[in-house]
Amino acid sequence: MSVFSRGTASRSRVRTVIGGIAIAGASALVLAGCAGGGGTAEPSEPAAPTEDLALKIGTILPQTGSLSFLGPPEEAGVGLAAQEVNDYADTSGVTIDDIVWGDSGDTDNKAYATTIQTLISEGVTAAIGAASSGVTKLFLDDAVAAGIITFSPANTSLDFTSWDDNGLYWRTAPSDTLQGEVLGNLLAEDGHSNVAVLYQNDSYGTGLNDVFQEVFTGTGGTIVEEQSYNTGDTTFDAQISALLASNPDAILLITFDEIYTIGPALLAAGYPADQLYLVDGNLKNFGSDAKWPAAASMEGAKGTTPAGPIEADEEFQTAVSDWWVAEGNEKLTDFSYANESYDAVILLALASLAAGSTEPADVAAKLQEVSGGSGDGEKCTTYAECVDIILGGGVADYDGKSGPVTFDENGDPTEATVGIFQFGADNLFERIG
Template sequence: MRKTTALRVAAAASTALLLATACDSRRGDDAQGTAADGACKGEQTTGITDTTIKLGGIYPLSGPASAYGTISNGVSTYFKHVNDKGGIDGRKVEFVVRDDGYQPPKAVEEARRLVEREKVFALFQSLGTPSTAAVWDYLNERKVPQPFVATGASAWGTDDKHPWTIGWQPDYVSEARVYAKYLKEEKPKAKVAVLFQNDDFGKDLLGGFKKAVAGSGIEVVAEESYEVTDPSVSAQMTSLARSGADALLNVTTPKFGSQALAADAKNTKWNPLHIVNNVSSSASVLEPVGFKNVQGVVSATYFKDPADPQWADDREMKTYNEALDKYAPDSDPTNQFNAYGWAAASSLHKALDAMECPTREGLRDAVRNLKDVEVGMLLPGVTLSTGPDDAFPIETMQLMRFKGERWQLFGDPVDTRKEFGAPGH
């Protein structure tokens, strides 16, 4: 099992801060929940009663990654819709959202607030690899579930010392393998330039890509990194263009994804095949660049695009659109981050339904024992599956190409679990 050095540093620093101020109040917390049935006595019921369940989420509602904040809107809309239908197993969901500005120290502060003051049942959807790494030691020490974190770092599935934390989306190593497979088939002699965020997110995907193309005719000829505090990536893009690469792997968060796409469009002397990672594939990233300037860009996905007319008559998509219209009328239903949030919340609903005990331990076990669970907003052929030796819920993706004003799926879904095995094994 592996765990990156950067994750260790972030986790150690944040744990020291958190545990220095946290008291061992688990027993006191448990007393505030409703007693579970006999078989579940002694397990943590903080944040859950017979009629309510309280969840917390940490998102960058401000700062350089604020585009991701829209995800919380999709999550909140789903829970409001479910509450009006009677809740989850009769329990109404309260979803408490906190803003960390994409800053790990702030994530530490907000995690402590949600656990110790708000007394949430679980911390659902902490967003970003740095922020999640900053709080997972604390949450696992306190035995607070951290299900379906909004980051594809492979550490959430390969680390066996944090059983209370698990990812949701395809991990970055698996995503990288999908792009490598595509290039091997379409451009087997490709020379690749890579722009990546200088943290565990960027390094995870880049490392996975390099391993996946090792021994093939594909070569990474140039790499440029950026910091989340940088104002732009124009200098990096200028440097990458000098490489003469015929393919560009764009491993960025939304703000920088837009900048890289715009820089590529302006440089008429360089015309690489542009692959943008999934987290920067939303229309909200592409539209500012101008749809005419992103034609032919390639990415991969695993959930339904609300802007794709092929899903117009899809039952789940209809429910999603109706719910957004009712509970968040100012929201853009075609924004993929809204759909992402809806899909993640729906996945948690499935896990909560599967709990043998309505306890924190019950949720911890449920998310690690999913067997081909279907979720309406996921693409056909994509299901949730986990087990004793597999902590990666989603490992199937399908390639897509931007054409006209939307993404178009192409090829067959790629089950990376079957083709490559789990990352880190």
């Protein structure tokens, strides 16, 4: 399948939120020793590539299921990056001529089970996905056994840091340690002291909830009620009643699509929207969503999600949306994890070039280096700049659309940003930090 043809076949610790911007960088993480040094050597003329490298990748991203709203920006990020790699192929020798697009679905509809086997049989170097940590856990061992790279733009579960993956699992999204700390500090700085939490009872929900509660209570706050639900549940009356009965001054909702039931129910019961807090799994532009009741105003509600640096790259978002539209789709209104998806593909292409190979193990062995996590490389912010450094005999240290990345030995980014967003009267959110 052509890279230009999309088919269906187939979250590092910080203790404070400064100025509304939540950043986990090498210094904040006390991981400065892991960061690339940013070489200062004068660049030389890039050499001709020694061989052509046809890199084959596949996607296992949510076209269906409870995270399907993340699919379009993620797939568009992948497609745009592949297009840029191909645009520079005459110089680099690296091409991505074939993307095998696939659906991850979710733990309920299990689309991932068919997709991962398709990607393995197609002989991809890397599978981009999944978005859901719970879904990735269900196929990761199969991918590792098959010897292919799994590269997620959105997995945040803490469990992946210590997964037995033979060095084949990588992610551009920071673990939930970061988002949980940002949330804890945000609610405390907003003046809340008695908070109730409703969370999804899976690795994502429990991990994020645990970190949030540790940080929030560490600031002197109190968790006055804690409720959970299981994937597939459709009725939340008991949980909502318990939350409201605890008389909290804020409620944190760690959910996926269940927000469509839980959010309106809380608002209908009279709970103030400006005391609701959302997370990456449910932060959506409800004002442009036909599934959201028009009378359910979220004005003042806040949410967090991993994002690029606060200086919004409108040019990048326009390019991502234009790629998506060119595929016959409507303009993107949500760009969640587009940055991380784009960076995943760029890093794979750079690692392939640095390795002189498209073999998964060879590519994986270079991913930490090209991210700046090892090798004392020279900083570069575009694919072309990084290619020229590598072809000139140097080591590239890519700082991408999602941030510096800087992988550690576990495949986790050690420098990342979590954005803070707030809903307006139109039920659309804007970044405030």
